Amino acid sequence: MASFRVRGGIRLKGEIVPQGAKNEALQILCAVLLTSEDVHIHKIPNIRDVNKLIELLSDMGVAVEKTGPESYRFNASAVNLKYLETIDFLKKASALRGSVMILGPLLSRFGKGRISKPGGDKIGRRRMDTHFLGFQKLGATFHYDYRKEIYHIDGSDLTGCYMLLDEASVTGTANIIMASVFAKGKTVIYNAACEPYIQQLCLMINRMGGRIAGIGSNLLEIEGVKALKGTEHTLLPDMIEIGSFIGLAAMTQSEITIKNAQVNKLGVIPDTFKRMGIKLEIRGDDIYVPSQKHYEIETFIDGSILTIADAIWPGFTPDLLSIVLVTATQAKGTVLVHQKMFESRLFFVDKLIDMGAQIILCDPHRATVIGLDRKYPLKGIRMTSPDIRAGVALLIAALSAEGTSVIDNVEQIDRGYQFIDQRLNALGADIIRMD
Ligand SMILES: CC(=O)N[C@H]1[C@@H](OP(=O)(O)OP(=O)(O)OC[C@H]2O[C@@H](n3ccc(=O)[nH]c3=O)[C@H](O)[C@@H]2O)O[C@H](CO)[C@@H](O)[C@@H]1O
Numbered sequence: 543m544a545s546f547r548v549r550g551g552i553r554l555k556g557e558i559v560p561q562g563a564k565n566e567a568l569q570i571l572c573a574v575l576l577t578s579e580d581v582h583i584h585k586i587p588n589i590r591d592v593n594k595l596i597e598l599l600s601d602m603g604v605a606v607e608k609t610g611p612e613s614y615r616f617n618a619s620a621v622n623l624k625y626l627e628t629i630d631f632l633k634k635a636s637a638l639r640g641s642v643m644i645l646g647p648l649l650s651r652f653g654k655g656r657i658s659k660p661g662g663d664k665i666g667r668r669r670m671d672t673h674f675l676g677f678q679k680l681g682a683t684f685h686y687d688y689r690k691e692i693y694h695i696d697g698s699d700l701t702g703c704y705m706l707l708d709e710a711s712v713t714g715t716a717n718i719i720m721a722s723v724f725a726k727g728k729t730v731i732y733n734a735a736c737e738p739y740i741q742q743l744c745l746m747i748n749r750m751g752g753r754i755a756g757i758g759s760n761l762l763e764i765e766g767v768k769a770l771k772g773t774e775h776t777l778l779p780d781m782i783e784i785g786s787f788i789g790l791a792a793m794t795q796s797e798i799t800i801k802n803a804q805v806n807k808l809g810v811i812p813d814t815f816k817r818m819g820i821k822l823e824i825r826g827d828d829i830y831v832p833s834q835k836h837y838e839i840e841t842f843i844d845g846s847i848l849t850i851a852d853a854i855w856p857g858f859t860p861d862l863l864s865i866v867l868v869t870a871t872q873a874k875g876t877v878l879v880h881q882k883m884f885e886s887r888l889f890f891v892d893k894l895i896d897m898g899a900q901i902i903l904c905d906p907h908r909a910t911v912i913g914l915d916r917k918y919p920l921k922g923i924r925m926t927s928p929d930i931r932a933g934v935a936l937l938i939a940a941l942s943a944e945g946t947s948v949i950d951n952v953e954q955i956d957r958g959y960q961f962i963d964q965r966l967n968a969l970g971a972d973i974i975r976m977d
Pocket residue numbers: 565568639640667668669709710711712713714854859860861882883884
């Protein structure tokens with residue numbers, strides 16, 4: 543288990559380029575299974591979850607060639623379906639959440655798929671009903687082996703249909719889109735997730751010869767095609783990393799320019815941080831965050847306490863609420879953070895409270911933060927990173943704190959943030975990785 547030793551209280555300065563998006567990468571990598579031709583992908587982040595998925599694809603027989611520092615070429619013309627029967631496959635697939643999205647392409651191209659219960663953050667119940675209900679509507683049969691925790695899916699003759707998803711699941715929507723690209727006739731998916739990464743997946747499939755309409759909305763229409771060809775695809779910058787850098791800059795009074803942020807794809811993220819009083823300047827496609835001693839959280843127009851809550855896109859992503867929460871600890875004012883989607887994602891606040899933050903955990907979904915307005919700095923402590931985003935929230939807290947902190951279990955952070963210690967040290971931070 544690796545740890546970070548962090549000396550806090552240093553102001554950072556400089557430019558940082560966001561990595562390619564983790565959650566887009568996981569969808570796009572699974573989509574290489576849809577064709578026997580080459581798929582060339584750029585801006586692939588060098589992070590644990592993505593590397594594990596690439597390794598899994600390679601073990602499945604996908605030819606993987608690294609063509610540049612952040613580029614890979616994939617060819618899935620010789621997928622070894624026998625590998626899906628092995629313990630090794632089940633073990634590797636269950637190491638991350640994103641692996642669940644190999645099911646859709648396997649089902650549509652080979653008529654069957656199999657996967658063990660996927661991993662990912664332990665942030666509450668993470669059901670997958672939407673995925674399997676969608677596959678079943680297309681005509682697939684589904685079987686769950688409770689004892690072994692293995693999902694089996696079969697269906698060589700999928701037929702397009704109308705379906706209203708029970709919830710706008712992100713990975714569920716990606717899976718059903720990929721399952722339906724070769725289905726006979728038209729598939730209509732209503733209540734589809736429509737975040738930029740899903741849009742990117744649809745655009746990529748259309749470049750491969752797919753016929754998806756309604757991209758960007760929650761009503762997708764997919765005309766089945768016989769086959770898909772190869773393509774080239776560049777991932778978007780990671781919006782969660784961008785939001786994390788905004789919070790980091792505010793907390794540490796740093797002057798940071800986030801380069802090439804594709805600002806028009808960030809939805810309400812910049813405005814949400816602005817409502818916390820953080821000054822941001824959009825300069826071309828960069829986000830400039832000046833060094834700010836104070837930032838004051840707005841109230842609602844009627845004077846009541848601001849609530850920042852997650853919602854499906856175009857709402858505010860749940861993956862940034864831990865960052866909002868930590869950033870609020872040094873703001874002036876009060877905010878209610880409402881994590882509606884996940885039920886175990888706010889428990890990390892006990893570490894922030896130990897550091898001196900004023901937070902009331904109202905219930906598993908809601909925490910009220912009373913900002914300290916820098917009257918007292920947080921104090922460095924030893925802590926463990928419980929999940930990827932809480933891990934980065936703790937890192938931000940440690941960077942702003944007085945004294946030294948140690949964060950254990952930083953493998954959680956490495957799941958989603960590429961060389962974060964080195965990249966922040968390049969801006970002046972003092973983070974030492976201890977293996
Ligand atoms: C690999 C990947 O891409 N992971 C992301 C993906 O996970 P993932 O696709 O697993 O998450 P889902 O969108 O399925 O659901 C997330 C949570 O929100 C709940 N829910 C979802 C939709 C809805 O309309 N109502 C509702 O309550 C679900 O029950 C679940 O508890 O999307 C989540 C929600 O943006 C992100 O936190 C994860 O980082």
